[in-house]
Amino acid sequence: QSALTQPRSVSGSPGQSVTISCTGTSSDVGGYNFISWHQQHPGKAPKLMIHDVNKRPSGVPDRFSGSKSGNTASLTISGLQAEDEADYYCCSYAGTYTWVFGGGTKLTVL
């Protein structure tokens, strides 16, 4: 149960696109299409942004999209807005009713 690997930080200017990667193993990211992404603003509870690799819950802007290739999942945010500045965490099902999170990525909107 090792944490998934995410870059510590990414940044982009308003209107630009950024991609956050999330690398695991064949036992988690590569083995299941149950990848989710959560956004967390300082002092707040996490919020689900993407689930099942590329599905958006109701109310999440279509600027947020997800994908997966092999053992690596990715979150892309296009048309960056100031309110997108937050921490982002990937999460994968890892079998036998266990889950694993990534270490988190701090997104800075320049």
Added chain:
Amino acid sequence: EAQLVESGGGLVQPGRSLRLSCAASGFNFDDYGMHWVRQVPGKGLEWVSGINWNSASVGYADSVKGRFTISRDNTKNSLYLQMSSLRPEDTALYFCTRTPFGDYLFDYWGQGTLVSVSS
């Protein structure tokens, strides 16, 4: 509207025990698996433990296996985490979150309860 309210956190000495609770309201509790996720202040999220709707499936992170026990009472719409042999590294904000039946995602989170393990 769904609500998850955690309670039971506090300051506890290493080696002692503590029981966290999560009170659910605004949704059909039986339709969801429930989980505990923790976060050391300023650090990342760590999945701790989960239990499915009828308690038939239970899972634990290696870091807490053998020390923590998750349970639920569907008649009281409540989730619990019994923590024993607590260590300083268990100090964190503990969130309660839910998984819809048949899904593998956390779609709603509580605000958390803070556990501090220190002598």
